[in-house]
Amino acid sequence: MTIIFDKDKCEHLDECISLLEDMVEGRVSYIEGADAMIRWFESQGLSIFDSKDFYMFLLIQSETDALPRHAQRKFWSEQALKDLEGKITESEEWAKQFAEADCRNLLRRLTAT
Template sequence: MSEHISHIEYVANVRSRIGEIARAMIGGELSFLEGARKLVDLRHAAGISDEDVDFRVFVVIESDTDDLPLGEIRNFWLQSALSNLNTEIDDAESWARTIGFSACESLVRRFDSGIG
């Protein structure tokens, strides 16, 4: 027997996930670059407008850093190539944290259930 959830429940779950991601970014458990990518991917499923001020920050971060290898994809890169990019990635992470921190705080206030 499969369990189905309503669209309203689905959106609520996605929004809660957005709050969790933002909380993890603030807490240093998730990089701002990777977190921005996750948030941008969830934006439409959560019914968030393209004009949302908080999400526009993460769209900018994702757009400006989409060429940087992050997460699992790094396993497919040569170590020498990654070494050459480490400074750029570190600088981008610092920049993303600077411009994204207050937007993360706002997303936590808006969507984090505090559970989990």
């Protein structure tokens, strides 16, 4: 797992950069952002397993896959969401702590001229 993707060969790189910016600025949670980054990476025809740049997002997704995402919460009962509130908050904090520095580094690399 040493391949780093070639930013010059990616389409819609602005979407990736915008999402990373939203994550590090707190507009998008790291859990929701990890899901979106995986979708973006796969939209480029790449495997998430082929790049150390994106492996952290797979780890976040794997560790939080039992939690409802924002769009899914409307289908959950209020009590179930209330019961998970602490776990969701704890997981969000963990994901941010786990990935923030790497996201900032990746963002710096992608926006470097």
